[in-house]
Amino acid sequence: MHDIRAIRENPQVYVAGWSSRGVDGADGLVADILRLDAELRRAQTAGQDALSKRNAASKLIGAAMGRKDMAEADRLKAEVEALKGEIAAAAEVEASVGKDLRDLLAAQKNLAADDVPDGEDEAGNVEVSAWASEREGAPGGARSTGPAKDHADLGEALGLLDFEAAAKMSGARFAVLKGQLARLERAVGQFMLDMQTDQHGYLEVNPPYLVRDEAMFGTGQLPKFEEDLFRVGEHLLIPTAEVSLTNLVRETILSEDDLATPMRMTALTPCFRAEAGSAGRDTRGLIRQHQFSKVEMVSITRPEDSEAEHERMTGCAEAVLKALELPFRRMLLCKGDMGFSAQKTFDLEVWLPSQGTYREISSCSNCGDFQARRMDARFKRAGEKKTEFVHTLNGSGLAVGRTLVAIMENYQDGDGRIAVPTALRPYMGGLTHVGA
Structure with a gap:
């Protein structure tokens, strides 16, 4: 607002x-x-x-x-x-x-920060940095075992990914994961949640998945993007835990002491998106699903702290990709490609060998006081009578399904198996390969 x-x-x-x-x-x-x-x-x-x-x-x-x-x-x-x-x-x-x-x-978008580049769409985004894993075959997606299979073909060939059964019960853009692949997805989510809490100091929260319209309005999903949401009676299913976590400070007045260190929260939740208007793009596979899991990070800060917190949050997301040894790059989004509520956004894009390109796996945004005005979330400085709006930030730490896709494609071998990243093996009972 x-x-x-x-x-x-x-x-x-x-x-x-x-x-x-x-x-x-x-x-x-x-x-x-x-x-x-x-x-x-x-x-x-x-x-x-x-x-x-x-x-x-x-x-x-x-x-x-x-x-x-x-x-x-x-x-x-x-x-x-x-x-x-x-x-x-x-x-x-x-x-x-x-x-x-x-x-x-x-109904109006947030204004962009001064250092956000001009541009109408993703073509105007600017690469800030790139990171290539030292793991054999990983840098830039180079492979010594022949052309990479698409994750959907790989999962179906292993008998661990079933789109047909999901379509029969739920329709398009759903998937059934089985056996070792289902366990690998669970391991990815737990690993990321543990990293954000144990290493990066985020407070784990288990929030509601159903929220009222006012909560969606607060973070900017309503009224503009109602067609992208799933409604259940008087409630809406969250498209991301950003909604639940950010609204924890709705209609509150924090003290300056509360924000002496930014308030940092994280959650691993299912997310639900109708993806209205995106027909024809990524309709096959796990890239663009109606239901998916994601580890979300949210920070609440004083205005003067939000820029540094934005950099820190993005680094927390990057740390996951580095630990999983997945090649990625950081992009600064241009004004025309940013989300509705953002004033500045960094996207992390992971390398997908089958597509020969980078694809978004995390967006980390500083929203300034835009969401806080919609939620009436304020704080009061010591010795001051007036209140100020807090700044809110959100980011994926990371999208679980897309991370699974990146692992499947970057860690596949010539025998059609998927190597388990070293960081995930403790979560997999020591299993070294999926499909072995």
Whole structure:
């Protein structure tokens, strides 16, 4: 959510900011916002003036009746009734225009940070760094055992990945994992959760998977992306634990001591996404599923700490890929490719040999105070009366299914088996290969 006072005081900043993020007609949008803001303030002023006059007239009624000036008392009573009508009319306008203004503001993207590059889509993203494993055959996806099989073909050939059975019971974009592959997926999630808690100091949380609309609004999924969500009665299934974890500070006022060290939380949860509008892309395999697991990281910070926390969080996600010896690169997303709530995002992309390219496996975003304004999440500095909005950050640490895909493709051998990364073997009872 955006601060209407900031838009009022610096409208051109928002025209330029939204234009750079691909919003057509940003100048007209800002003009509409300012028009509604002016109408709202006029209605508020009219209502306050009428209320003041009514209160004054009400006091005079008693004085007139005390003087037995019934004519004046009747005139004042009529005036009070008329003013009640003005108050009600102003309140009606205030409610209607206020809703229109809030809805319009709620539908607008966050502004990008100053160091985010311009660009319309992923072609404008900038590679920041790349990391190639020292493991034999891993750097850059080079292989000595011939062409890499796609993970879906590999899993089906092993009899451990069944898309047909999943489609019969649930439809497209679901999968059944069996035996050693199911255990490997479980191992991946547990390993990542343990790393984020034991090594990186995140607090493990087991949050609800069903949330109300207000929670989705708080993190920016509603109202704009409702078609991408699954609804169950009055609740929505979370598309990521970012929703549950970030909303833990909803409508709260933290002390500065609470944020002396950033509040860091993590969760391993199932996630549910309708993926509306993405037909034809990654419809086969585990890359783009309706149901998947993910280890999410969320940080709540003071404004001055969020930039450093963003770098730290991204490093925590990178550490998982390094421990698993998976080649990856860090990308700084351009303005046109960032998510709705983000002001700056780093994507981590892992190498997939079968595709001969890097694919996203984690997004780490600094949202500034954008989500905090939607959730009314604040903190108070020591000795200060006023409150400030916190900054919120979120990142994947990592997406479990996509990590499994990367392991399957990068660790396959010429016999169609999948080597178990060294870091995961304790979670696999010492098993060295899947499909052996």
